[in-house]
Amino acid sequence: MQLSALSTLNYRNLAPDTLTFPAGVTGVFGENGAGKTNLLEAAYLALTGLTDVTRLEQLVQSGEREAYVRADVQQGGSLSIQEVGLGRGRRQLKVDGVRVRTGDLPRGSAVWIRPEDSELVFGPPAGRRAYLDALLSRLSAHYAQKLARYERTVSQRNAALRAGEDWAMHVWDEALVKLGTDIMLFRRRALTRLAELASEANAALGSRKALSLTLQESTAPETYGADLTGRRAEELARGATVTGPHRDDLVLRLGDFPASEYASRGEGRTVALALRRAELELLAERFGEKPVLLIDDFSAELDPGRRSFLLDLAASVPQAIVTGTERVPGSALTLRAHSGRFTAEGQAVGAGTLEVTA
Numbered sequence: 001m002q003l004s005a006l007s008t009l010n011y012r013n014l015a016p017d018t019l020t021f022p023a024g025v026t027g028v029f030g031e032n033g034a035g036k037t038n039l040l041e042a043a044y045l046a047l048t049g050l051t052d053v054t055r056l057e058q059l060v061q062s063g064e065r066e067a068y069v070r071a072d073v074q075q076g077g078s079l080s081i082q083e084v085g086l087g088r089g090r091r092q093l094k095v096d097g098v099r100v101r102t103g104d105l106p107r108g109s110a111v112w113i114r115p116e117d118s119e120l121v122f123g124p125p126a127g128r129r130a131y132l133d134a135l136l137s138r139l140s141a142h143y144a145q146k147l148a149r150y151e152r153t154v155s156q157r158n159a160a161l162r163a164g165e166d167w168a169m170h171v172w173d174e175a176l177v178k179l180g181t182d183i184m185l186f187r188r189r190a191l192t193r194l195a196e197l198a199s200e201a202n203a204a205l206g207s208r209k210a211l212s213l214t215l216q217e218s219t220a221p222e223t224y225g226a227d228l229t230g231r232r233a234e235e236l237a238r239g240a241t242v243t244g245p246h247r248d249d250l251v252l253r254l255g256d257f258p259a260s261e262y263a264s265r266g267e268g269r270t271v272a273l274a275l276r277r278a279e280l281e282l283l284a285e286r287f288g289e290k291p292v293l294l295i296d297d298f299s300a301e302l303d304p305g306r307r308s309f310l311l312d313l314a315a316s317v318p319q320a321i322v323t324g325t326e327r328v329p330g331s332a333l334t335l336r337a338h339s340g341r342f343t344a345e346g347q348a349v350g351a352g353t354l355e356v357t358a
C-alpha cells in the first residue's frame with residue numbers, strides 16, 4: 001500500500017496543493033503550528049475515510065464551507081483515487097469516481113501514531129474501547145455491522161427505559177443479548193493475538209516490565225440475559241443500560257500493576273506505541289500488506305532508544321510519513337512545513353494547481 005499523492009483543498013490551515021510521496025520515509029519538519037499534524041490527519045482521512053473529530057466542520061478551513069482531500073493510492077500494481085468531501089456534518093466518499101461508504105475503503109490502509117495515544121493508557125475506559133472497536137471494525141466488516149446495530153439498540157433501549165416502558169424490555173433484552181454476545185465472543189478471539197503482538201512490541205521497545213492486555217467484561221455471554229433482568233430496577237431508575245460490552249474495559253497491565261494508575265508518562269507512551277505496532281501487525285496479517293505508517297512528532301516524550309524504535313518501525317514498512325520539530329533522520333524525502341505549506345529541501349514539491357473532481 002502506498003500513498004503516491006495527497007491533494008487538499010480548504011483543509012484546516014493547509015494551503016491547496018498536491019504533494020507527491022516516494023516509497024520509504026518522508027520526513028516533515030517545521031515549527032509548532034506549521035500544519036504537520038493537519039497533513040497526517042488529512043492523509044489518514046483520505047486513506048481510511050476515518051476521523052475522530054466530533055464535528056466535521058472543524059476540518060474545514062475557517063471562513064470556508066467545504067473541504068476536500070484526495071489520495072492517489074497504489075495497491076498491488078494498480079492505482080485508485082480516493083476522495084473525501086467534507087461539509088457541515090457531512091462526509092462524502094468516492095473511490096475512482098463512485099460514491100462509497102466508509103467501510104468500502106481499504107480497511108488496512110493506514111496506521112497513525114501520535115503523542116495523544118498516551119490517552120489510551122491514562123484516559124478513561126471509553127478511549128481503550130474505542131481503540132479496540134476501531135481496530136476490530138477494520139479487521140472485520142461483520143464486527144463493524146454488529147457493533148453499529150448493538151449501539152443503536154442500546155440507545156433505543158435507553159429511550160424505552162427513560163419512558164418507563166418496563167413491559168417492552170424483554171424485546172430489547174433479547175436483541176441486546178444476541179448482538180452483545182457476538183461482540184463479546186469476537187473481542188475475546190481477537191484479543192488473544194492482539195495481546196501477543198502488543199507484548200512482543202513492548203519487549204522490543206526495551207521495556208523491562210511485561211505488558212499484558214485483558215478484557216474486563218461487564219457481563220459474560222452465559223449470564224448477560226440474567227444480568228439485565230437482575231438490574232432492571234436500577235436501569236429504570238437511571239434511564240440507562242448499565243451492563244453489556246459498551247461498559248467493558250481493555251485493561252493494560254505493566255508488570256503487576258494497571259498501567260493507567262502506575263505507569264510514568266514515558267512508560268505510558270511506550271505502552272501506547274506497543275498498541276499501535278500491534279495494530280499495524282494485525283492489519284498486515286489480515287490484509288497481507290503493510291499499511292502506510294503515519295507518525296506524528298516522533299520525538300515527543302521519548303528517550304533516544306524509543307525514538308530509534310519508531311524510526312526503525314518507519315523504515316520497516318514500504319512507506320511512512322514522519323513529522324517532527326526537527327529533521328527526521330533517514331528520510332528519502334524531507335519536507336519543510338511552514339504556515340500550511342510544504343517545501344522539499346531544495347525545491348517546491350507542490351504539483352501546482354489543484355484539480356477538483358469531487
Ligand SMILES: Nc1ncnc2c1ncn2[C@@H]1O[C@H](COP(=O)(O)OP(=O)(O)OP(=O)(O)O)[C@@H](O)[C@H]1O
Pocket residue numbers: 011012013030031032033034035036037038039057058059060061062297325337
Ligand atoms: N479549521 C481550521 N481552519 C484554519 N486553521 C486551522 C483549523 N484547524 C486548525 N487550524 C490551525 O492549524 C494550525 C496547525 O496545526 P497543526 O496541529 O497541524 O500544527 P503542527 O505543525 O502539528 O504543530 P505542533 O508541532 O505544535 O504539533 C494551528 O495553528 C491551528 O490553529
